[in-house]
Amino acid sequence: xxxxxxxxxxxxxxxxxxxxxxxxxxxxxxxxxxxxxxxxxxxxxxxxxxxxxxxxxxxxxxxxxxxxxxxxxxxxxxxxxxxxxxxxxxxxxxxxxxxxxxxxxxxxxxxxxxxxxxxxxxxxxxxxxxxxxxxxxxxxxxxxxxxxxxxxxxxxxxxxxxxxxxxxxxxxxxxxxxxxxxxxxxxxxxxxxxxxxxxxxxxxxxxxxxxxxxxxxxxxxxxxxxxxxxxxxxxxxxxxxxxxxxxxxxxxxxxxxxxxxxxxxxxxxxxxxxxxxxxxxxxxxxxxxxxxxxxxxxxxxxxxxxxxxxxxxxxxxxxxxxxxxxxxxxxxxxxxxxxxxxxxxxxxxxxxxxxxxxxxxxxxxxxxxxxxxxxxxxxxxxxxxxxxxxxxxxxxxxxxxxxxxxxxxxxxxxxxxxxxxxxxxxxxxxxxxxxxxxxxxxxxxxxxxxxxxxxxxxxx
Numbered sequence: 101x102x103x104x105x106x107x108x109x110x111x112x113x114x115x116x117x118x119x120x121x122x123x124x125x126x127x128x129x130x131x132x133x134x135x136x137x138x139x140x141x142x143x144x145x146x147x148x149x150x151x152x153x154x155x156x157x158x159x160x161x162x163x164x165x166x167x168x169x170x171x172x173x174x175x176x177x178x179x180x181x182x183x184x185x186x187x188x189x190x191x192x193x194x195x196x197x198x199x200x201x202x203x204x205x206x207x208x209x210x211x212x213x214x215x216x217x218x219x220x221x222x223x224x225x226x227x228x229x230x231x232x233x234x235x236x237x238x239x240x241x242x243x244x245x246x247x248x249x250x251x252x253x254x255x256x257x258x259x260x261x262x263x264x265x266x267x268x269x270x271x272x273x274x275x276x277x278x279x280x281x282x283x284x285x286x287x288x289x290x291x292x293x294x295x296x297x298x299x300x301x302x303x304x305x306x307x308x309x310x311x312x313x314x315x316x317x318x319x320x321x322x323x324x325x326x327x328x329x330x331x332x333x334x335x336x337x338x339x340x341x342x343x344x345x346x347x348x349x350x351x352x353x354x355x356x357x358x359x360x361x362x363x364x365x366x367x368x369x370x371x372x373x374x375x376x377x378x379x380x381x382x383x384x385x386x387x388x389x390x391x392x393x394x395x396x397x398x399x400x401x402x403x404x405x406x407x408x409x410x411x412x413x414x415x416x417x418x419x420x421x422x423x424x425x426x427x428x429x430x431x432x433x434x435x436x437x438x439x440x441x442x443x444x445x446x447x448x449x450x451x452x453x454x455x456x457x458x459x460x461x462x463x464x465x466x467x468x469x470x471x472x473x474x475x476x477x478x479x480x481x482x483x484x485x486x487x488x489x490x491x492x493x494x495x496x497x498x499x500x501x502x503x504x505x506x507x508x509x510x511x512x513x514x515x516x517x518x519x520x521x522x523x524x525x526x527x528x529x530x531x532x533x534x535x536x537x538x539x540x541x542x543x544x545x546x547x548x549x550x551x552x553x554x555x556x557x558x559x560x
Contacts, residue, residue, distance in 0.1 A: 233380035235327035290320035334483035342472035355387035362501035371490025406507035414509025439537035446535035448515035460497040
C-alpha cells in the first residue's frame with residue numbers, strides 16, 4: 101500500500117484499486133490476458149447486488165452507483181430485496197441450487213415443549229383442541245383448494261389379482277365442502293413464492309457468473325390426510341390412504357398444467373426427526389419453477405439409458421430385482437415393494453408399478469385403490485420394524501420439465517429416520533448405510549408374513 105493511502109478510508113482504497121485495475125485493462129501486461137473471473141470483482145452490477153441490505157431493502161450508499169443503473173438492476177432482481185420472496189442461488193463448485201425461504205421459520209412447531217391439550221369428541225372422530233388441521237378448525241388455515249369425502253363402498257369390476265374388490269365412492273370439490281375426509285390447503289408458510297404470470301417469466305438465472313440467482317415461484321400445499329386427529333398413517337384404513345393418493349393425483353395434474361412449473365415434489369414428514377412441525381398426519385406438495393440438480397441428473401441418466409438400450413432404466417432395474425429376489429418384500433400383479441440394491445438409508449422400501457408408468461398422475465381410480473392397499477401395508481411394516489421412529493416418504497413422478505418422459509419410471513421411497521447424517525455424508529454427499537438392503541428386506545418379509553402369510557413372497 102502506498103504511504104499516502106495508508107490512512108485513507110476503505111471506499112477510497114477500493115476506488116483507487118478499481119482505477120488501477122481499469123488502467124491495467126487498457127494496457128494489459130505482456131504475461132497474458134486479464135482473468136475474466138477477476139474482472140467480475142469490479143463489475144458494476146456485482147457491486148450493486150452485493151451491497152443490498154435486506155433489512156432496509158435499500159442499496160448501501162457506500163458505493164457510488166449511477167442511479168439509473170441502480171434502478172435497472174433492482175428491477176431485474178426484485179427477489180433479492182423482497183424479504184418475503186423466495187429465491188434460489190447456485191453453488192458454482194457443486195452445481196447445486198439452494199432455495200432461500202425466509203418465511204418458513206415463522207411456522208409453528210408443536211414438537212417444541214408445551215403443555216398438551218386433551219382430545220375431545222367431535223362428530224365421528226377425535227379432534228385435538230387447537231389443532232389447525234382437525235375438522236372444525238378450517239378457519240385457521242387458508243381456504244381449501246381441494247377436498248374429498250369418502251362415501252359407501254362400491255362394487256367395481258377388478259382385474260385378476262386386485263387387492264380389493266370394492267373401493268369407496270368419493271365426493272370431490274375444488275374448494276371447501278362439509279364432512280371432508282382429506283383436505284388440501286395452501287401452506288401458510290410456503291417455501292417458495294406463489295406463482296404469478298409476471299414472475300414466471302423472470303425464473304431465469306442472473307447474468308452474474310460467480311453468484312447466479314433466480315426467483316423461485318410455484319405452489320406449496322398441505323394435504324391434510326384425515327379430518328380426525330391422527331399422527332401416523334399406520335393406523336389409517338386403506339380407504340383413507342386411497343383418498344390421499346387421489347388428492348396427490350389431482351393436485352399433481354393441476355400443477356403440471358401450470359406454465360412455468362418444471363418440477364413437482366410430493367413428500368411426507370412423520371415425526372420431528374423427519375422434519376414435521378405439526379402432529380396431525382399430513383403430507384405436502386411443492387411445485388417449482390426450479391428443476392433441482394438431483395432431478396436433472398436423474399433425468400439425464402434415464403434418457404441416456406433409453407437412448408442406448410431402448411428401455412426405461414427404472415424398468416430394467418426392477419426386472420433385475422425381481423430376478424434376484426433377495427431384496428423383494430411383496431408383489432402384486434400391479435405393484436412391487438422392495439429394498440433397493442443401493443439404498444441410501446437403513447430400512448428403505450421402494451414402491452413402484454410392475455408395468456411401465458412415467459407419471460403417477462396418470463393412474464386411474466382402480467389402480468390407486470390397489471396402490472393404497474400396498475402402501476398401507478408398507479407403512480405398517482416400517483412402523484412395526486422401527487416402532488416409534490419418524491419416517492419420510494417421497495413420491496417421484498416425471499417432472500414437467502422432462503424432454504423424454506417415457507425414459508422415466510415413477511417410484512415412491514419410504515424410510516425410517518434411524519441414522520443422522522454426519523461429517524462425511526455432508527462433505528461428500530455420499531451416505532453411509534449400516535443396514536444391508538437384503539437384511540432389511542428379510543426383516544420386512546418376516547413382519548409381513550406374521551401380518552398375512554398368504555400375501556408374502558415364498559422365498560427368503
